Amino acid sequence: MISKEYTILAPEGLHARPAKEFLNLVRQFKSKVVLIKDGITADAGSMLGILSMQATYNSKIILEVSGEDEVHAAERFDCFFDKEIINL
Amino acid sequence: MRKGMGVSQGIAIGPAMVYKTRVIELTHRMITVNDVESEKKKAEAAIAGAKAELQNILDALDPKKDRAKCDLIEVQIELAADPMLQSKVNQYIEVSYRNVGDAVILAAEDIAKQFDGFCNEYYRARAVDIRDIGERLAAQAFGIKRASLARMETPSIVFAKDISPSETVMMDKEKVLAFVTELGSQTSHTAILAKMLEIPAVVGVSVEGVMDGERTMVDGATGEVLVLPSDAELATYEKRRKNFLDKRASLKKLRALSATTTDGYTVELCINIADPRETAKIKEAGADGVGLFRTEFLYMDAKELPGEEEQFNAYKMAAVSAEGRPVVIRTLDIGGDKTLPYLPIPQEANPFLGYRAIRLCLDRPDIFKAQLRAILRASAFGRLEIMFPMIGSMNQLYRAKQVVEECKKELAGQNIPFDAKIPVGMMVEIPSAAAAAQLFAKASDFFSIGTNDLCQYALAVDRMNVKISDLYNHFNPGVLRLIRNTIRAANEAGIMARMCGEMAADAAAAPLLLGMGLNEFSMNPASLPYIKDKVRGTSMARAKDIAEKAMEMDSAIDIQNYLEDLQ
Numbered sequence: 308m309i310s311k312e313y314t315i316l317a318p319e320g321l322h323a324r325p326a327k328e329f330l331n332l333v334r335q336f337k338s339k340v341v342l343i344k345d346g347i348t349a350d351a352g353s354m355l356g357i358l359s360m361q362a363t364y365n366s367k368i369i370l371e372v373s374g375e376d377e378v379h380a381a382e383r384f385d386c387f388f389d390k391e392i393i394n395l
Numbered sequence: 396m397r398k399g400m401g402v403s404q405g406i407a408i409g410p411a412m413v414y415k416t417r418v419i420e421l422t423h424r425m426i427t428v429n430d431v432e433s434e435k436k437k438a439e440a441a442i443a444g445a446k447a448e449l450q451n452i453l454d455a456l457d458p459k460k461d462r463a464k465c466d467l468i469e470v471q472i473e474l475a476a477d478p479m480l481q482s483k484v485n486q487y488i489e490v491s492y493r494n495v496g497d498a499v500i501l502a503a504e505d506i507a508k509q510f511d512g513f514c515n516e517y518y519r520a521r522a523v524d525i526r527d528i529g530e531r532l533a534a535q536a537f538g539i540k541r542a543s544l545a546r547m548e549t550p551s552i553v554f555a556k557d558i559s560p561s562e563t564v565m566m567d568k569e570k571v572l573a574f575v576t577e578l579g580s581q582t583s584h585t586a587i588l589a590k591m592l593e594i595p596a597v598v599g600v601s602v603e604g605v606m607d608g609e610r611t612m613v614d615g616a617t618g619e620v621l622v623l624p625s626d627a628e629l630a631t632y633e634k635r636r637k638n639f640l641d642k643r644a645s646l647k648k649l650r651a652l653s654a655t656t657t658d659g660y661t662v663e664l665c666i667n668i669a670d671p672r673e674t675a676k677i678k679e680a681g682a683d684g685v686g687l688f689r690t691e692f693l694y695m696d697a698k699e700l701p702g703e704e705e706q707f708n709a710y711k712m713a714a715v716s717a718e719g720r721p722v723v724i725r726t727l728d729i730g731g732d733k734t735l736p737y738l739p740i741p742q743e744a745n746p747f748l749g750y751r752a753i754r755l756c757l758d759r760p761d762i763f764k765a766q767l768r769a770i771l772r773a774s775a776f777g778r779l780e781i782m783f784p785m786i787g788s789m790n791q792l793y794r795a796k797q798v799v800e801e802c803k804k805e806l807a808g809q810n811i812p813f814d815a816k817i818p819v820g821m822m823v824e825i826p827s828a829a830a831a832a833q834l835f836a837k838a839s840d841f842f843s844i845g846t847n848d849l850c851q852y853a854l855a856v857d858r859m860n861v862k863i864s865d866l867y868n869h870f871n872p873g874v875l876r877l878i879r880n881t882i883r884a885a886n887e888a889g890i891m892a893r894m895c896g897e898m899a900a901d902a903a904a905a906p907l908l909l910g911m912g913l914n915e916f917s918m919n920p921a922s923l924p925y926i927k928d929k930v931r932g933t934s935m936a937r938a939k940d941i942a943e944k945a946m947e948m949d950s951a952i953d954i955q956n957y958l959e960d961l962q
Contacts, residue, residue: 319517320518322470322521323466323467324466330473350479353477353478354473354474354477355477355506355525358521359509361513361514361518363515363518364708365707365708
C-alpha cells in the first residue's frame with residue numbers, strides 16, 4: 308500500500324470538475340483508493356465518498372492506494388494533485 | 396404580506412406557479428423475500444433510466460458556453476450510479492424488504508442527512524443534489540413523470556419549497572418572472588441563478604396556501620411577497636417596478652464607462668466591501684476596484700481568533716475575483732465599541748478615543764502578524780494593498796511597516812510567494828495626521844481619508860448623539876481644510892489620494908473633491924453610478940473653480956447649499 312498526503316490546490320475545493328476528473332482517474336486503475344481526512348475514511352471510487360470529505364481549498368487529505376498497479380496509480384495521483392488540479 | 400430574505404433585486408408581478416418538488420412520496424409497500432432479486436434488477440434499470448435522462452440534458456448543453464452547468468449534470472450522473480448510494484439501496488431492499496422506489500428515497504435521505512450536518516456551506520448544500528437524485532431514481536422506479544419547470548405555459552412567478560439544480564438547468568428561462576422559495580440562502584442555486592437572469596428572488600418565505608394562477612408580487616430587494624394584492628398595492632408595486640427598471644437601465648449604461656471629466660481627467664471609483672464575496676459587485680457597479688475591504692467580519696463572526704489560513708483564503712478569494720483590479724485591505728479596526736467575545740477589552744469611558752485599531756494591533760503582534768502574513772500570501776494571487784487604520788503618529792506608521800517587513804522576511808525564508816512591492820498606506824482619520832499629512836506622505840504609499848471618523852474627531856461631535864447630530868457636517872470649513880491639506884500632500888508627494896468615508900458617496904461633494912485633486916473615491920456600490928454620473932458631467936477646470944469658491948465660504952451650510960444648487 309502507498310500512502311501520501313496532499314494539499315488541495317483547487318481554489319474551489321475538491322468538487323464539481325476536480326472531483327469528477329479525480330474519480331475518472333481512480334477508475335483507470337485496478338488498485339483500491341481510499342481517502343482519509345480528519346480521521347474519516349471514504350471510498351475514492353464514489354462521488355459521494357469524495358464529496359463527503361469536504362476537501363476545501365488548502366485542506367489536507369491522505370490517499371491510500373493498494374493493488375497491483377499501486378505504483379503507477381500513485382505517480383499519476385501525484386501529478387493530478389500537485390499540478391493538474393490547479394487548472395481544472 | 397409574507398416576508399422573506401431578498402436575494403436578487405427586482406420587482407415582479409404575475410401569476411403564481413406552484414412547483415411541487417415532493418410529488419414522490421414513500422408508498423410503504425413492502426416486498427417479500429422472493430421479490431428481492433427482481434427489485435434489485437429494477438434498481439439497476441432505474442439507475443440506467445436516470446442516467447439516460449441526465450445524459451439527454453447534458454447533450455443539449457454546449458460544453459463551452461455552459462461549462463458550469465455541464466459539470467453540475469456530470470456530477471449528477473455520477474451520483475445516480477454511485478456505489479455508496481447503490482449499496483444502501485440494496486440494503487433497504489434485502490434487509491428491510493422495501494420496494495425499489497422507497498429504497499432509493501430512503502437511501503438518498505440517509506446520505507443527504509449526513510451532508511446536512513456539514514459545516515462547510517458548499518458541501519452542506521450538496522444535500523439538495525442528493526435528495527434530487529433520490530427523487531429522480533424513484534420517479535424512474537415508480538414510472539412517474541416529475542413536475543417540471545421546462546414545461547411552463549405562461550410567464551409566472553415560481554413558488555416552491557426548493558428548486559433542485561437539475562431543474563433550474565432545464566427551466567424555461569423566458570417564462571420565469573421570479574423565484575419564491577421556502578429554503579435557500581444568499582448562496583443557493585436559486586439565488587445565484589436569479590442574479591444571473593436578473594430576476595427577483597426571495598428565499599425563506601412560506602409558500603403554503605399559494606394557488607396556481609393567483610396574482611402575486613415579489614420585491615427581491617425588500618423580501619416582500621404579496622398574494623392576491625389589492626388594486627392600490629398593485630399600483631404601488633407597478634410604480635416601484637418601473638423606477639427600478641429605469642434605474643437599472645441607466646446604471647447599466649454607465650457601467651462600462653470610466654469616471655472621466657469632460658476635459659479628459661480620469662479618477663478611480665471603487666467600492667467598499669466587508670466580505671470577499673462582495674468583490675462580485677465591482678463589475679456590477681462598474682468600479683475600478685475595492686478601495687476599502689473591512690476585515691472585521693472575519694473576526695466578528697468567529698468564535699475564536701481567525702487563523703492565518705482562514706484569513707488567507709478570504710483575502711485570496713478577494714484577490715482572485717477582483718480579476719487584476721486593486722483591493723485595499725484595511726487591517727483590523729476593532730476596539731472598545733466593537734469588542735470580540737474572545738478578545739476581552741475592559742470597558743472604556745471613551746472607546747472612540749481608546750484602545751483600538753492599529754493601537755491594539757501594535758500591542759498584539761500575534762493578531763497583527765497573522766493578518767499581515769495572510770494578506771501578503773494572498774498578494775501573490777492578485778493586486779492587494781495594505782492599509783492601516785487610525786494612524787496618529789509617524790512612530791506608529793514606522794512600527795506597523797516594520798511588522799510588514801518582518802512578515803515579508805519570514806515568508807521569503809519559507810519560500811512562500813508574495814508581492815514584494817505590495818503598496819502599504821494609511822487611513823487619514825485623525826485630525827493631527829491630516830494636519831501633518833506632508834510628513835506622513837514621505838512614508839506612506841497612499842492616503843485614504845476616512846471622513847466619518849475624521850469629521851467626528853475634528854468637530855468633537857458624536858454623530859450618534861441626536862442632540863448634536865446637526866453639528867456633524869463634512870462640509871465644515873475646518874474639516875475641508877484638513878481634507879484639502881491631505882490631498883495636497885499626497886499630490887505633491889506623488890502618492891494616491893483616496894477617500895473611503897461617507898463623503899466619497901455624497902454626489903454634492905464630488906466636484907469639490909475632484910477640484911481638490913482627489914484621485915480615488917471609494918463607496919458603497921449603490922452610490923457609485925451617481926458619483927460617476929457627476930464626475931462625467933463636469934470638467935476639471937470647473938471643479939477647481941468650485942473648490943476654490945467653496946473654500947472661500949465660512950459656514951458648512953453655505954458650502955452645502957452652494958454645492959447642492961450647482962447643476
